[in-house]
Structures are given as C-alpha cells and as structure tokens.
Amino acid sequence: xxxFFTSRLRQWLILAVAVxxxxxxxxxxxxxxxxxxxxxxxxxxxxxxxxxxxxxRKQLKRDQQR
Numbered sequence: 001x002x003x004f005f006t007s008r009l010r011q012w013l014i015l016a017v018a019v020x021x022x023x024x025x026x027x028x029x030x031x032x033x034x035x036x037x038x039x040x041x042x043x044x045x046x047x048x049x050x051x052x053x054x055x056x057r058k059q060l061k062r063d064q065q066r
Contacts, residue, residue: 026050030043030050
C-alpha cells in the first residue's frame, strides 16, 4: 500500500507521524535511563536525537506556513 502514496504524501507522513512518535519514544527511554543511572553518554546522545526530532518538526511547521 505504501507504493500507492505519492512521494510528497510519504514525506509528509514520515515527518508528521513517524518523527514525532520516535521523538516521544526516545524522550521516554532517555528519562527512564536518567532516572536509574543519572546523566551518561547514552542519555546525552539520546538527548541529541530528541533535539533533532524537535528541529525537524519545527522545520516542517515553518515550511507548511509558507
């Protein structure tokens, strides 16, 4: 079924659905690990991934307003 979607629709679905879900998942995992072990290299790395998800989401919103 994925084949029948246009490339723009697939891109929108990935950015509007998959990226926010992945960002929430990464945030949840990061917080649980931080609660148990404190701040580590892993939690800082997950924080960077979370920031990338937020930046991508902001970029999508900015592009939609134009």
